[in-house]
Amino acid sequence: MSARKVSLTKRGFDFETTMWIFTRFSALGMYLFALVALVGALLMGARTQMNLADLIRWMFMSNPNHVLNTNVPDIVPWSSDFWKWTGSGFILLAATHGLHGFLSVLEDYLTHPGWRKFFRYLVILILLAMAAIGVYVLWTS
């Protein structure tokens, strides 16, 4: 199998292509955040204070509330600004990645251009609202 070689100018670089590449790189970005959360958690003592499921939960979202039910003795290092920033980064990547995924699934089943346009704007609206709410909850909880 040989790779198709069509130049970028001929192919164009539209919304779908942009989001296609964004989906791939945001996945890598979330892997990076999860890896940072894993290393950070182990440095803060997760090896003896948390079980695997709680550790994975922390890796998916570095919110200090997610370690409340573990044997972590002191929550202060888990609620530092650093973890709020990595959590915010994760929220923004995950919300955009996830809601665009939702849109791609919808558009696979919607054939009417009007509905496609409607859902595209609706998803952008939900994205802005949910990203704002998520970051707000993370910083104020």
Place this chain on the structure above:
Amino acid sequence: MALSRNVSLKDALRYQGKGPMLTFILHRISGLSIVLFVGLHVLGSFLSQQFGSDAGTVINAIYENWIFQIYIISCGLFHAINGLRIVILDLWPKLIEYQREAIWLEWFVFLPLFAMTVFVIIRTALAG
């Protein structure tokens, strides 16, 4: 845009895509589940925190149930591991030739991790 569909539901269900098709379907189901449940979880936390609403407590009570935890963590793990395979194959298109082997490798990574996590969740649930 070529948007008209000529495939009937019956034909679609008969389509045997085997391994790659299975991962495609599971990727969609797990992705939609994550969007829905994580979205509700964030919204619930926001409502309880901001307005003292019971919505967050109700939602979190469902989410803290061990059966639900098994479901959502398998969605998260599968989506993450299958997603990594997609990213690697898409960024190095020459590897597409080996996608079936990649899918086998993916199950070898996913299943032990999944089994260990489920074991931990059930053990915690049984301990009360």
